[in-house]
Amino acid sequence: DAGITQSPRHKVTETGTPVTLRCHQTENHRYMYWYRQDPGHGLRLIHYSYGVKDTDKGEVSDGYSVSRSKTEDFLLTLESATSSQTSVYFCAISQQGDTEAFFGQGTRLTVV
Amino acid sequence: GNSVTQMEGPVTLSEEAFLTINCTYTATGYPSLFWYVQYPGEGLQLLLKATKADDKGSNKGFEATYRKETTSFHLEKGSVQVSDSAVYFCALRGGSARQLTFGSGTQLTVLP
Numbered sequence: 001d002a003g004i005t006q007s008p009r010h011k012v013t014e015t016g017t018p019v020t021l022r023c024h025q026t027e028n029h030r031y032m033y034w035y036r037q038d039p040g041h042g043l044r045l046i047h048y049s050y051g052v053k054d055t056d057k058g059e060v061s062d063g064y065s066v067s068r069s070k071t072e073d074f075l076l077t078l079e080s081a082t083s084s085q086t087s088v089y090f091c092a093i094s095q096q097g098d099t100e101a102f103f104g105q106g107t108r109l110t111v112v
Numbered sequence: 113g114n115s116v117t118q119m120e121g122p123v124t125l126s127e128e129a130f131l132t133i134n135c136t137y138t139a140t141g142y143p144s145l146f147w148y149v150q151y152p153g154e155g156l157q158l159l160l161k162a163t164k165a166d167d168k169g170s171n172k173g174f175e176a177t178y179r180k181e182t183t184s185f186h187l188e189k190g191s192v193q194v195s196d197s198a199v200y201f202c203a204l205r206g207g208s209a210r211q212l213t214f215g216s217g218t219q220l221t222v223l224p
Binding site for chain 1: 157216
């Protein structure tokens, strides 16, 4: 299995509070991604990174920011959590932009 | 833009039945195609892939053939087992896109 660790695995937070999710990899892959999974929508891309300090938006980036200060870590921040951000968040990595991606175990976030 | 359409679920089969899950796509250029599987409470695992037209991906008894003329990548298995119960996602990575585009997923339940 690819070395990808997401933390925390579960979190409950209140509306309006900031939340940071962490993805850590030990594979030295260049690309890292954050997806959210919601019933009926499959997985939708939030943000991705193609190198240290290089990031770009996905299709559902509003309300989220990311940072990648070193190869192994990719942080996803919800500046002010809303109930619509209740979801399961998956981190993924890939070696190149055109190869398969490997996924972490997911973080279940509940905003109350 | 890129898109993936999967057959709606849920799909319920008896053990040893034949499985087909339909997947069609829209993409510019020559995309790579993937099937991922998600077991309950886990992240997504790559099941198989095909990177060019007429390629057949296969793994664990599952197969899918990249059909450019019909823009399809249907997943098949000749004899399903209870342990195949999971959610299956079709995905593509196309052209200059650096991210995967997923279908909405198909829930498969296999009964003994």
